[in-house]
Amino acid sequence: MSQLASLTLYNNDDARPIIDAILADNPGVRVLKMPGAVKLDCEDKLVVKRASVEERMGHSWDLQEIHLVLISMAGHLDEDDDQFAVSWSH
Amino acid sequence: MTVQIKTLDFEPKRQTFGHIARRLGADKPATRYQEATLDIQATANFHYKPLWEPEFWQYDTRKTAVVMEDWYKPLDPRQYYYATYNIARANMNQAVERNFAFVEERDLIGRMSADARANVERGLLPLRHLHWGSNMNMAEMTQRGYGAAVTAPCIFSAGDHLGMAQIISRIGLELDGQTGASLDKAKDAWMNDAAWQGVRKLVEDTFVERDWFQLYVAQTLGVNGVILQFAYRNCDAAWKEGAITIAMLTEFMSDWRAEEARWSDHVVKTVAAESAENKALVSQWAKHWIDRAIAAVGPLSDALLGDGGAAAKAAGDSAAAKARALGLAL
Numbered sequence: 474m475s476q477l478a479s480l481t482l483y484n485n486d487d488a489r490p491i492i493d494a495i496l497a498d499n500p501g502v503r504v505l506k507m508p509g510a511v512k513l514d515c516e517d518k519l520v521v522k523r524a525s526v527e528e529r530m531g532h533s534w535d536l537q538e539i540h541l542v543l544i545s546m547a548g549h550l551d552e553d554d555d556q557f558a559v560s561w562s563h
Numbered sequence: 564m565t566v567q568i569k570t571l572d573f574e575p576k577r578q579t580f581g582h583i584a585r586r587l588g589a590d591k592p593a594t595r596y597q598e599a600t601l602d603i604q605a606t607a608n609f610h611y612k613p614l615w616e617p618e619f620w621q622y623d624t625r626k627t628a629v630v631m632e633d634w635y636k637p638l639d640p641r642q643y644y645y646a647t648y649n650i651a652r653a654n655m656n657q658a659v660e661r662n663f664a665f666v667e668e669r670d671l672i673g674r675m676s677a678d679a680r681a682n683v684e685r686g687l688l689p690l691r692h693l694h695w696g697s698n699m700n701m702a703e704m705t706q707r708g709y710g711a712a713v714t715a716p717c718i719f720s721a722g723d724h725l726g727m728a729q730i731i732s733r734i735g736l737e738l739d740g741q742t743g744a745s746l747d748k749a750k751d752a753w754m755n756d757a758a759w760q761g762v763r764k765l766v767e768d769t770f771v772e773r774d775w776f777q778l779y780v781a782q783t784l785g786v787n788g789v790i791l792q793f794a795y796r797n798c799d800a801a802w803k804e805g806a807i808t809i810a811m812l813t814e815f816m817s818d819w820r821a822e823e824a825r826w827s828d829h830v831v832k833t834v835a836a837e838s839a840e841n842k843a844l845v846s847q848w849a850k851h852w853i854d855r856a857i858a859a860v861g862p863l864s865d866a867l868l869g870d871g872g873a874a875a876k877a878a879g880d881s882a883a884a885k886a887r888a889l890g891l892a893l
Binding site for chain 1: 570571573592594596640641642647
């Protein structure tokens, strides 16, 4: 049985490019809108790519800045300078 | 008693302004950059024709020979509007302050030889006049250009040039013990030194260029692409043992040139890609102004580096290569 990998982010101007990048990079992601927050669910794996976010923001972006808008996450974290991924695979 | 807390999610009736939604093709949340830029400039219902230029309206697409179906196509990839621009520049200026403090604390300017100081006075300080001229040009494009997508970043760029003129002036004040004597000498070099007259003539010629997009090409590919490339990149050897100190004090200019080019290259590329006529015009302007800039910097390059103008040529070659990469035929 597969599990859902998930990220919950604020729904604000700072998070919007990140949300857009996640939607573009993860086919099959499901969006749950809550007051002030957006929960993104995907089977097995969800990845945030620095390059996609930078392209939408128009300036360089440190992946660790995601913590400024990250509310909650589900999945094992695998991160480096270029991507931030949550998944249940080992 | 138990209290149940319920949340209700209210969807706003509109996500953004109607004119932005029409641009985006759907009513979805827009970025602040989009809301502060798209269709901001007035396009109709002007009341009085300007007396000084009665053939045009205040905002008029005919003030340049290039034709764009939509002047909001050349958007700013940096997505600058007032707040983001100022935050970015405040951060860059903090680095400037730290670098000046570092250089003062270790008296790095005092350790430079008289020879190196003389070269900085003659070769670097007059650039404050070039930056002032560039400020004039960017402000001119702001007032004669069309569409907030292009004119808003133009006024930011004008502010940047004024800031860089101030940084250069501060380097001069470091050299002369805060008396301003070196700035007077630099003004004299700008006005009378034969090595500078080509650059001065070029800048003064751009002042009277009436086609604002030709001025844009002259400023970004000619002045920024060749003259500033030479001054801040290819000229290090002239500052001798002070090269690292000057590199530190002009770090803002290096960062700025890389960042400004992202915007100005994108604008030139987009306008040239619009039509074959645009491409031909922009290519012709780029060739004209890059060639003029190379010829203008040549004597300066020879006077400072004794290289017969090789460094100026190298700066010009990099500008021409860049212009070709933007899709221009040079």
